[in-house]
Amino acid sequence: xxxxxxxxxxxEIGGKQVVRGLDLALGPGQFWGLMGANGIGKTTLxxxxxxLVSPDRGEVVLEGRPLEGMxxxxxxxxxxxxxQHTVYxxxxxxxxTALTGRHPFLGQWQRETQDDWLKARNAIAHVGLDGLxxxxxxxxxxxxxxxxxxxxxxxxxxxxxxLDEPSNHLDLKHxxxxxxxxxxxxxxxxxxxxxxxxxxxxxxxxxxxxxxxFGGGExxxxxxxxxxxxxxxxxxxxxxxxxxxxxxxxxxxxxxxxLSN
Amino acid sequence: MLHFKSRPALLSGLVLLSAGSILFASYAGSMxxxxxxxxxxLANPDSQGGxxxxxxxxxxxxxxxxxxxxxxxxGCLMQVLLRNPLAxxxxxxxxxxxxxxxxxxxxxxxxxxxxxxxxLVGAFVSILIxxxxxxGSGPWSGTRLLLTGVVxxxxxxxxxxxxxxxxxxxxxRGMLFWLMGDLSYARLPAWAIAALLxxxxxxxxxxxxxxxxxxxxxxxxxxxxxxxxxxxxxxALASLLTAAAVAxxxxxxxxxxxxxxxxxxxxxxxxxxxxxAATLFGGAFLVFSDTLARVVLAPRQLPVGVITALxxxxxxxxxxxxxxxxxxxx
Numbered sequence: 001x002x003x004x005x006x007x008x009x010x011x012e013i014g015g016k017q018v019v020r021g022l023d024l025a026l027g028p029g030q031f032w033g034l035m036g037a038n039g040i041g042k043t044t045l046x047x048x049x050x051x052l053v054s055p056d057r058g059e060v061v062l063e064g065r066p067l068e069g070m071x072x073x074x075x076x077x078x079x080x081x082x083x084q085h086t087v088y089x090x091x092x093x094x095x096x097t098a099l100t101g102r103h104p105f106l107g108q109w110q111r112e113t114q115d116d117w118l119k120a121r122n123a124i125a126h127v128g129l130d131g132l133x134x135x136x137x138x139x140x141x142x143x144x145x146x147x148x149x150x151x152x153x154x155x156x157x158x159x160x161x162x163l164d165e166p167s168n169h170l171d172l173k174h175x176x177x178x179x180x181x182x183x184x185x186x187x188x189x190x191x192x193x194x195x196x197x198x199x200x201x202x203x204x205x206x207x208x209x210x211x212x213x214f215g216g217g218e219x220x221x222x223x224x225x226x227x228x229x230x231x232x233x234x235x236x237x238x239x240x241x242x243x244x245x246x247x248x249x250x251x252x253x254x255x256x257x258x259l260s261n
Numbered sequence: 262m263l264h265f266k267s268r269p270a271l272l273s274g275l276v277l278l279s280a281g282s283i284l285f286a287s288y289a290g291s292m293x294x295x296x297x298x299x300x301x302x303l304a305n306p307d308s309q310g311g312x313x314x315x316x317x318x319x320x321x322x323x324x325x326x327x328x329x330x331x332x333x334x335x336g337c338l339m340q341v342l343l344r345n346p347l348a349x350x351x352x353x354x355x356x357x358x359x360x361x362x363x364x365x366x367x368x369x370x371x372x373x374x375x376x377x378x379x380x381l382v383g384a385f386v387s388i389l390i391x392x393x394x395x396x397g398s399g400p401w402s403g404t405r406l407l408l409t410g411v412v413x414x415x416x417x418x419x420x421x422x423x424x425x426x427x428x429x430x431x432x433x434r435g436m437l438f439w440l441m442g443d444l445s446y447a448r449l450p451a452w453a454i455a456a457l458l459x460x461x462x463x464x465x466x467x468x469x470x471x472x473x474x475x476x477x478x479x480x481x482x483x484x485x486x487x488x489x490x491x492x493x494x495x496x497a498l499a500s501l502l503t504a505a506a507v508a509x510x511x512x513x514x515x516x517x518x519x520x521x522x523x524x525x526x527x528x529x530x531x532x533x534x535x536x537x538a539a540t541l542f543g544g545a546f547l548v549f550s551d552t553l554a555r556v557v558l559a560p561r562q563l564p565v566g567v568i569t570a571l572x573x574x575x576x577x578x579x580x581x582x583x584x585x586x587x588x589x590x591x
Contacts, residue, residue: 052482076485083479089344090475092530103473104485108466111533156484 002028002159002192003063004049004079010057010217013044020217022058026209028159028190031183033203033224035196036213037237042196043084045213046162049194050081062160076104080158084165084196086149091136094148098124101155116155123151126181128174142169150178161185163195167202175199179206200241200252204228212236228252268534271527275541279326282548286322287314289552291559324447324509325551325565326544329516331457331506333524333543334464336517337536338499341471342492343407344478350503350517353410353496357417358387359507364424364436373446376439377508384504387413392496403478406496442513442566444551449509456505457540460498464536467491471532514566516547519573526580546572 009022018041026032034042047053049060051067060067062078080101088097098120102112112120124130127147132140140148146169153161161182167175183206185191194211197203203210203224210227212220214235220227228250233241240255288299294310302310335350342348350356362383363376371379395402395409425436438445464471470491474481478488506513524539550568557563 050483052479071485072482072487073485076483081483083483086480087477089346090340090525090530092472092475096472096529096531097476100473100476100480100484103469106469108469 001063002078002190004160004192005061006049006058007061008058009048009055009060011041011045011048011053011055013041013053016041016215017217018044019213019219022219024211024221026160026192026194028192029186030192030209031186031207032192032194033197033207033210034194034213035198035200035203035210035236037215040213040215042213043164046081046164046194046196050079050162051075073104076156076158078158079160079162080153080156081162082149082153082164082166084168086145088137088140088145091138093133094124094129094135094137094140095120095133097137097148098151098155101152101157104156119155119157120151123154124148126154127151127177143171143174146170147174147178150181154181159191161191161193163193165196165198167197167199175202182206200228200233204250204252225250271534272537272541275538275545279541279545279548282545282552283319283322283326286325286548286552287318289556290318291555320449321444321447321551322548324449324453325444325548327449327453327457328444328447328506328510328513329520329547329550330540330544331453331460331502332513332517332547333520333539334457334460334536335499335502335506336543337521337532337539338464338471338495338502339517340521341475341532342495342499343403344475345407346522347518350499350506351512351514352414353391353406353500354387354414354417355384355500355503356507356512357414357421358390359384359504360440360512361417361420361424362386363439363511364421364428367432367436367439368424368428377450380511381504381508384500384507387417388497388500388504396493403492438564439511441564442511442569443564444510444554445562447510453505453509456502460502461536461540463494463498465533467494468532468536471495471536472530475530475532510565512566513547513569515569515573516543516550519569519577520546523573523577523580 004026006022006024010020011018034045036042044053048055051060051070054068062070062075067075099112099116101120102116106112121133124133127150129144129147129151137145137148150166163182166178170178179202182193182195186193207224209222210224212227212232214220220232230241230243233252241252242255244251244253287303292313294302298310302308302314305311306315332350339348339350339352340346343352359380360383363380366376366379391410391413395406425433428436470486473484473486474488474491481488520543521535521539524542525535528534528538547565547569550572551565553572554563554565554568
């Protein structure tokens with residue numbers, strides 16, 4: 001259950017190589033951080049893992065079966081993805097939008113059950129949007145819209161969660177809420193999560209593994225503690241990073257002195 | 262937004278409104294009659310009054326209802342298809358092809374009974390042109406469909422102007438009425454009723470998919486929809502409904518744009534409620550509009566398109582304003 005593998009994957013977008021020869025087995029109980037500079041192809045790789053984009057070579061394998069050729073509905077019952085942007089054009093309610101997470105599980109004429117409604121209400125309450133159930137999604141703030149997108153993902157209950165910069169637009173409290181919710185689902189619920197993020201500290205706190213993209217198809221992957229070295233981070237962001245030992249573990253911040261010199 | 266439990270009440274209300282609109286249309290007209298006479302005529306189709314009701318007013322009202330329902334339904338579909346709340350049934354040029362064919366037919370002196378058939382053929386030609394050009398060899402692109410449709414519509418508009426400019430003066434009035442939408446000669450063919458029923462049935466079958474699609478194509482795919490198939494079926498369905506409506510009654514404006522919006526303000530965006538509610542309200546709205554078109558300047562008749570706009574604009578602005586005030590309060 002909850003196994004996703006990349007086999008000798010080549011992926012290119014707009015003439016830029018995202019990964020070359022990516023071989024990676026992702027399994028239950030793993031929370032992967034996907035890190036890399038802007039425009040390096042994190043979103044494209046996520047979309048490839050969700051079967052939205054076809055690789056140029058190799059394949060993505062879900063529970064031993066290639067994603068290519070699988071129906072969207074079957075994929076959606078196993079893999080859920082929180083996108084980087086959600087733009088609402090029509091003014092559906094918050095509750096109805098969260099409820100769309102049940103869509104892959106309902107037949108053509110089937111209606112949501114009481115249980116589905118309960119799941120939606122619970123997810124909305126979990127991300128702190130309770131009281132806004134009947135509000136139009138077009139009236140939400142940026143951070144509220146992100147939390148709603150995350151709530152919809154919770155309602156979908158996918159074994160494999162892909163999250164494209166889930167902490168974007170969020171205040172500190174909600175960054176931690178979302179990352180720890182994913183952490184609980186992964187470590188207690190034996191699910192698999194992959195989250196693209198630029199926040200080294202959040203990744204260091206919550207992720208068990210990290211995949212780094214350096215550009216030109218170059219990549220590096222491994223258990224999180226091994227991945228966070230000064231050299232790798234500098235190569236990743238073209239910016240020197242200080243590492244500070246704290247009682248809670250290693251913390252990171254950019255080295256401003258080195259930059260201004 | 263409307264609570265789940267009040268849905269049956271809303272839909273029953275709209276069914277009653279539709280029935281009421283048709284009865285009212287059979288009562289009101291340039292030849293006034295008392296309520297007693299009206300009931301008498303309703304009960305006796307063979308009497309003189311009965312003939313007026315059963316052979317003129319009721320068929321026309323029924324035609325208006327079906328056309329209004331088709332336009333409102335098509336509007337709902339186009340708005341999701343193009344993910345644009347400003348889309349209407351005519352935006353992709355279906356009506357332009359129909360109008361050009363109908364007007365060209367009028368200029369050439371084709372029998373009036375054949376005009377709907379010509380309009381239908383024109384609409385089909387336009388649907389095929391837009392589909393062929395927009396589809397190309399690549400995957401679905403909403404922008405490409407929109408651009409292809411809008412530019413095709415502009416082409417038809419130029420041809421229509423050409424026909425109007427070169428046509429004889431005495432055919433101009435008929436052409437103008439057709440362009441503004443007119444139900445005077447509308448007779449309801451059985452295939453139009455079948456098209457509406459099939460349209461509603463098919464749409465209801467994909468109503469929850471429409472909810473998901475309204476949130477964007479990628480979101481829909483992530484939630485298990487094969488969007489290519491869904492989008493092209495939507496295009497086909499919306500276009501065919503528009504073609505049928507235009508063939509029966511000309512290009513009646515405004516219904517397809519404003520009814521989905523009006524209804525959405527009350528129901529919210531769940532298509533499982535929006536679709537039947539908009540269809541019912543679209544029908545009733547056009548019956549009322551057409552009845553007004555017959556009586557306000559009786560015995561002169563106005564093109565119904567004038568009334569739909571004159572009624573629709575204030576109604577829409579009022580509801581929009583109320584919705585805004587309510588959302589500011591909350």
